Amino acid sequence: MNMPKKLHTPKRFGLLLAGALVLLVVCMLASLAFGSRTVGWDELLDGLFRPAVQSYEADIVRQRVVRTVFSFMCGAALGVSGALMQSVTRNPIADPSILGVNTGAALFVVVGIAFFNISTASDYIWFALAGALLTAAFVFGIGSLGRGGSTPLKLVLAGAATSAALSSLVMAIMIPRSNVMDQFRFWQVGSVGAGTMDSIMTFLPFFIGGIVIAILAAPSLNILALGEELATGLGVRIGTLKLIASFAGVILCGAATALAGPIGFIGLLAPHLVRLVIGADERYIIPMSALTGAILLTFADVAGRLLGSPGELEVGIVTAFVGAPILIALTMKVKVRGV
């Protein structure tokens, strides 16, 4: 079988990749420089490359490095997670926040804080992952009942309903426990500001594992895009593929959510932007979605810091504000059967 190996000339892809990398570096530098106290170029270099230099500004930069790396990882994870979910469900409106996976993770984290006294990043992550996996399975299950499999409408509705149900439970657990509420409130907005070295290290294995699986699954996902029957005919084990790919997707977004709180719409936005530019080849979409997700999240974080100065506007609010109109625009394009 002659799969079209090169949907795009490597040269053009190379150019796009270079462009994305430059953009990413710019965003990351901005993330290091801007904030309630803006740092100049020299101090930036001091902070990054001259560990001997001790100054207030250099210290700020060093502090921001952690935050920047963390936002890079979260953005990349969310971008890839969105790309995987969209391609597994063959559904343009798939995103961890829309499918309610974030709320599932949130519920389990709250249960953990309330009943199991968890408080460290590494504890959060296991609870969040379990919640994310169960919720994803539940929502996909409801969303694909009946004729026609999982249509955008069914999935979004199932996600919204599940999300509403789970957030009522979250409230019910939290309200009598003010200590849980305090811990949870800061987590719940969705912010990369709380990222520490510890959270980066906790995140790392899930991050690498998820992305490696995604890249390995990409060629098979390409075949899946041709249709399930054709893919089966071509020797792809659809069940296994879908399971593994969605598992990777949920791991990535679940881990990011555990550490940063629910951040919506990056997973929706990044793959769509990528597809607009480079077309439908998953082998390119997945790495590019990682970069684009990282760019978007880092940019949103910087924007939130500038808009909310002297404090900051949590990145979860920024992404929801920018992402929701895009969701609306997408719903106007997708095919929706008349109800």
Add this chain to the structure above:
Amino acid sequence: MNQSIQPIIHNSRKRRQRTVFVTLVLFALALTLSATMLMLGNTIYPVTDVIRVLFGEQVPGASFAVGTIRLPRMLAGVFAGLAFGIAGTVFQTMLRNPLANPNVIGITTGSSAAAVFGIVVLQASDTFVSIISIIGGLLTVLAIYFLSKGAAFSIGRLVLVGIGIQAMLTAVINYLLLISRQNDVGTAMRWLSGSLNGVKMETLPPLMIAVALCLPVILRLSRQLQILELGEMTATSLGVKTNQTRVLLIVASVLMLALATATTGPIAFVAFLAGPIAKRLVGDGRSTIIPAALVGVILVLAADLIGQFAFTARYPVGVITGMVGAPYLIYLLIRMNRRGEL
């Protein structure tokens, strides 16, 4: 000829009797719950004390507890329940889909966001907050309408657009609560899922007036609404001015919704639940407006009583209605999916 019509007339009479019976039972239930709301609390007052307070007598202790705290709470619950119940069932009937209700498509969130904006940013008076809340609700309806009409209108698209708008408006509310430094739990709960805590008598008149004005309008149009449910073509050929009726119905519903939201916050899922429950109770082919209004009241009051007294902690009403409403929404989705209705 006459004989063949006989059973139909008989059936219709039976259905009417059923509606009357159901309505009376619902009314009695709503009344009992209202009375219970006034009697129950940290101190339980007997009916006689409550009645004396209501007639303006000074009863030590009871006057304050019942008159100043419980009465506004009960009235807010009653009128918000009426408003949410009626508006919900109007939208569901008009769009012929239980999913198309102000909770799911984000109209209550629109009013809520506008109210929070008025309170936090403009620090406006109660009257002004009511007005912006109405504007917010109407703008949300317009936005959903224009965004979802396009070439291929379907309720599905409308619901999707509504969910998108809701996501954005929730972000707005979160943001406003954050900058106001009022990010305390009580306020957040009120504006995100609804609560009757701390309602004062002074804030109630706009909502009460709106319900008093809009309810007759909607009842007047209930016949047309039922015909609209049969479809555009049938309605037009039966002489219903479809567009005019729709606009009137929407404006009246949104008016009530917005004022209820400005008073209690968007009490989760009441507008979604009231219609289907009422329909189940009265059966097909009867107007559900009055029964749905009463079901709305019962839901809000019962949920508030449960939230206040059933557990060791006190929960705002929206958390309780949310825990009931969201699983029902999931159930409805499963059923609709199975039947291939989505």
